[in-house]
Amino acid sequence: xxxxxxxxxxxxxxPCYLCAVREFMVGVTRALGFPETPGSQVALAVDEALTNIxxxxxxxxxxxxxxVRVYPLAQTDTQVGIRIVIEDExxxxxxxxxxxxxxxxxxxxxxxxxxxxxxxxxxxYERREARGMRLTLVKRVAxxxxxxxxxEG
Amino acid sequence: xxxxxxxxxxxxxxPCYLCAVREFMVGVTRALGFPETPGSQVALAVDEALTNIxxxxxxxxxxxxxxVRVYPLAQTDTQVGIRIVIEDExxxxxxxxxxxxxxxxxxxxxxxxxxxxxxxxxxxYERREARGMRLTLVKRVAxxxxxxxxxEG
Amino acid sequence: xxxRIPLAVKISRSQEGAVTLAPSGxxxxxxxxxxxxxxxxxxxxxxxxxxxDLSGVPYMATPGLAALVQALQISKRDRVPLVLCGLSERVxxxxxxxxLHSVFTIVADPGAAMST
Amino acid sequence: xxxRIPLAVKISRSQEGAVTLAPSGxxxxxxxxxxxxxxxxxxxxxxxxxxxDLSGVPYMATPGLAALVQALQISKRDRVPLVLCGLSERVxxxxxxxxLHSVFTIVADPGAAMST
Ligand SMILES: Nc1ncnc2c1ncn2[C@@H]1O[C@H](COP(=O)(O)OP(=O)(O)O)[C@@H](O)[C@H]1O
Ligand SMILES: Nc1ncnc2c1ncn2[C@@H]1O[C@H](COP(=O)(O)OP(=O)(O)O)[C@@H](O)[C@H]1O
Numbered sequence: 177x178x179x180x181x182x183x184x185x186x187x188x189x190x191p192c193y194l195c196a197v198r199e200f201m202v203g204v205t206r207a208l209g210f211p212e213t214p215g216s217q218v219a220l221a222v223d224e225a226l227t228n229i230x231x232x233x234x235x236x237x238x239x240x241x242x243x244v245r246v247y248p249l250a251q252t253d254t255q256v257g258i259r260i261v262i263e264d265e266x267x268x269x270x271x272x273x274x275x276x277x278x279x280x281x282x283x284x285x286x287x288x289x290x291x292x293x294x295x296x297x298x299x300x301y302e303r304r305e306a307r308g309m310r311l312t313l314v315k316r317v318a319x320x321x322x323x324x325x326x327x328e329g
Numbered sequence: 330x331x332x333x334x335x336x337x338x339x340x341x342x343x344p345c346y347l348c349a350v351r352e353f354m355v356g357v358t359r360a361l362g363f364p365e366t367p368g369s370q371v372a373l374a375v376d377e378a379l380t381n382i383x384x385x386x387x388x389x390x391x392x393x394x395x396x397v398r399v400y401p402l403a404q405t406d407t408q409v410g411i412r413i414v415i416e417d418e419x420x421x422x423x424x425x426x427x428x429x430x431x432x433x434x435x436x437x438x439x440x441x442x443x444x445x446x447x448x449x450x451x452x453x454y455e456r457r458e459a460r461g462m463r464l465t466l467v468k469r470v471a472x473x474x475x476x477x478x479x480x481e482g
Numbered sequence: 483x484x485x486r487i488p489l490a491v492k493i494s495r496s497q498e499g500a501v502t503l504a505p506s507g508x509x510x511x512x513x514x515x516x517x518x519x520x521x522x523x524x525x526x527x528x529x530x531x532x533x534x535d536l537s538g539v540p541y542m543a544t545p546g547l548a549a550l551v552q553a554l555q556i557s558k559r560d561r562v563p564l565v566l567c568g569l570s571e572r573v574x575x576x577x578x579x580x581x582l583h584s585v586f587t588i589v590a591d592p593g594a595a596m597s598t
Numbered sequence: 599x600x601x602r603i604p605l606a607v608k609i610s611r612s613q614e615g616a617v618t619l620a621p622s623g624x625x626x627x628x629x630x631x632x633x634x635x636x637x638x639x640x641x642x643x644x645x646x647x648x649x650x651d652l653s654g655v656p657y658m659a660t661p662g663l664a665a666l667v668q669a670l671q672i673s674k675r676d677r678v679p680l681v682l683c684g685l686s687e688r689v690x691x692x693x694x695x696x697x698l699h700s701v702f703t704i705v706a707d708p709g710a711a712m713s714t
Contacts, residue, residue: 180394183346184339185353193336196356200338203349216579224544279551279585287548287580294581369695377660432667432701440664440696447697 181245181261189230189240189264197244198223208248209256211320217295218258218315224288225262225311228274233266233309241265249316257316265308271301334398334414342383342393342417350397351376361401362409364473370448371411371468377441378415378464381427386419386462394418402469410469418461424454489513491520499530500596506538509546517546521553529562533595537568542576554586563587565595605629607636615646616712622654625662633662637669645678649711653684658692670702679703681711 183204187193198219205215226242234240242264249257276290292299298314336357340346351372358368379395387393395417402410429443445452451467492504501524505517524532534553536542550566557564566588569577577583589595608620617640621633640648650669652658666682673680682704685693693699705711 181339182341182343183349186334186337186339188335190335192360193357196336196353196360199356200349200353203352204346207345207349213575213578216575217581220544220579279554287544287551287582291544291580295579366691366694369691370697373660373695432670440660440667440698444660444696448695 179247181247183246185244187226187242187244188238189234189242189266190238191227191230194223194226197226204246205258208258209251209319210258210317214315214317218260218313221292221295221299221313221315222260222262224291225313228288229262229264229266229309232269233264235267249314251319254318255316256319257314260313262311262313263304263308268303268307268309271303271309274301332400334400336399338397340379340395340397341391342387342395342419343391344380344383347376347379350379357399358411361411362404362472363411363470367468367470371413371466374445374448374452374466374468375413375415377444378466381441382415382417382419382462385422386417388420402467404472407471408469409472410467413466415464415466416457416461421456421460421462424456424462427454489516491516493520493524495529496596498596499528500533501526501529501531502533502535502592502595504535504538508541508543509539509549510541510543511545514545514549517549518552521549521556525553525556525560525562527560531563531565531596532557533565533567533592535568535592535595536566536573537570537591539573540570542573544580547576547580547582550586551582563598565589565598567591567595605632607632609636609640611645612712614712615644616649617642617645617647618649618651618708618711620651620654624657624659625655625665626657626659627661630661630665633665634668637665637672641669641672641676641678643676647679647681647712648673649681649683649708651684651708651711652682652689653686653707655684655689656686658689660696663692663696663698666702667698679714681705681714683707683711 185197185200187197201219201222202215205218210218222244229242230236242262245261247259249259274289276293277287279290296313296315298312300312302310304310338350338353340350354372354375355368358371363371375397382395383389395415398414400412402412427442429446430440432443449466449468451465453465455463457463487507489505489507489509494502503520503524505520507513509517532553534550553564564587566586568591569588574583577586587598589598603623605621605623605625610618619636619640621636623629625633648669650666669680680703682702684707685704690699693702703714705714
């Protein structure tokens with residue numbers, strides 16, 4: 177975990193920036209050879225995770241620090257992958273309390289954790305050492321047909 | 330310059346990630362209320378600056394550190410703006426040597442610095458204290474009609 | 483935010499007691515509450531079936547999905563079938579991305595939605 | 599990168615000595631050298647005018663622009679007029695974004711390009 181990530185974004189907990197991070201994640205997964213759908217899933221999972229940190233962790237404060245670190249997994253002919261580590265300095269909660277809502281449960285809102293867990297291969301919440309939470313996401317897929325690293329060349 | 334930026338990206342000097350950063354910058358300028366064309370200009374200028382760092386600064390090494398810090402400028406009814414500070418740890422060059430090519434000069438390639446200077450209000454190259462270069466870009470425009478902070482939200 | 487167009491949701495009722503909701507426009511954070519409200523009106527105790535026709539929806543973000551999941555929950559509680567139809571490629575992709583396509587009954591068009 | 603389609607550039611010459619280049623496909627980093635090569639062929643010493651018809655180009659990135667700037671430079675050196683035509687909205691936006699729309703002679707279509 178102490179190795180340097182290929183990419184790191186630090187942002188304040190302002191929902192205005194969510195779209196930019198989502199577009200970034202789409203671009204990164206494309207660069208790593210993900211096909212469209214799983215790439216969008218990674219972007220959506222990160223979006224939901226950041227939204228939850230802003231809403232539940234920082235309780236809509238706009239200036240809380242959040243970091244998103246991206247580690248490409250070793251690539252093979254049959255597999256590409258990504259590990260994403262999201263850290264905040266917001267209030268700490270019991271990781272067991274962060275549960276996806278059962279879809280049969282009739283309350284408005286909240287699909288975030290459900291989507292994160294359904295779409296990622298691994299999604300692990302932890303308390304950080306000093307303060308704040310850490311979420312580690314992992315996703316591995318078969319590479320897309322066109323595995324070149326550019327949007328439009 | 331010592332204040333914390335709203336957003337910061339750290340990346341390695343791998344051109345595979347250029348697209349993701351460009352998409353990110355489009356999203357950020359949109360979040361800050363930029364109309365499409367000047368927003369794309371900011372994204373393009375950052376793209377060209379990073380390309381130059383990878384090509385000339387790190388001479389195509391893929392693991393050189395680069396940071397991009399984004400500071401929104403104070404917003405008024407008639408103006409939105411952004412300041413972007415890009416730093417590397419690559420070789421230092423005389424800022425005066427980084428010149429946009431005269432468009433009448435017949436050599437292939439290189440439009441980067443020309444585009445950066447033409448599209449930005451300010452583009453200042455400096456040597457950093459210890460090593461590497463710093464480029465500060467500033468762009469101010471009249472806000473777009475639809476100044477909300479989401480892509481499709 | 484001044485020029486956001488509010489979501490329009492057309493509600494129609496068939497003689498057999500099917501209620502069809504036909505929202506038109508993108509459904510995101512700002513539009514989802516309108517859809518939620520329309521869903522609550524559709525499950526009014528008399529509906530025998532609720533159809534949500536998404537053919538007028540070019541794009542939907544997670545808040546829109548959440549409103550549909552809520553509709554599904556009410557449908558299960560009240561034992562009134564819920565059927566979605568008219569999904570564009572982009573909207574279908576959103577369901578797939580969120581891995582929610584298998585929890586809904588999704589058919590091609592309103593005709594099929596009446597007979598499923 | 600296995601499935602990249604190479605850029606095709608159609609070259610035609612009129613009796614009056616106008617050489618028209620008509621590339622088809624997106625022009626990015628990988629395609630720009632092909633356009634550059636075609637540009638060099640067009641300014642062959644006999645051309646009295648060079649027209650680049652971009653109507654078959656849905657999108658162009660900076661390397662494509664750079665190839666066109668190089669064409670402009672050769673045009674100035676050789677004193678052979680260069681005219682661009684057939685720019686789609688997206689391609690025109692790229693010129694505008696790069697603030698290069700004013701340095702080129704840009705007309706609507708190949709007909710206009712012959713008489714400008
Ligand atoms: N980053 C977080 N910090 C604290 N609590 C969280 C965090 N993320 C999720 N939670 C908890 O998990 C629950 C489920 O989240 P989610 O599925 O996104 O639904 P919603 O946000 O609408 O409640 C939240 O209600 C909250 O209690
Ligand atoms: N980050 C940088 N570090 C060192 N030299 C640079 C940097 N950016 C630009 N330059 C210098 O400025 C020149 C012009 O750059 P540019 O306009 O992008 O054209 P090109 O990259 O094709 O040469 C380069 O050739 C290089 O000498």
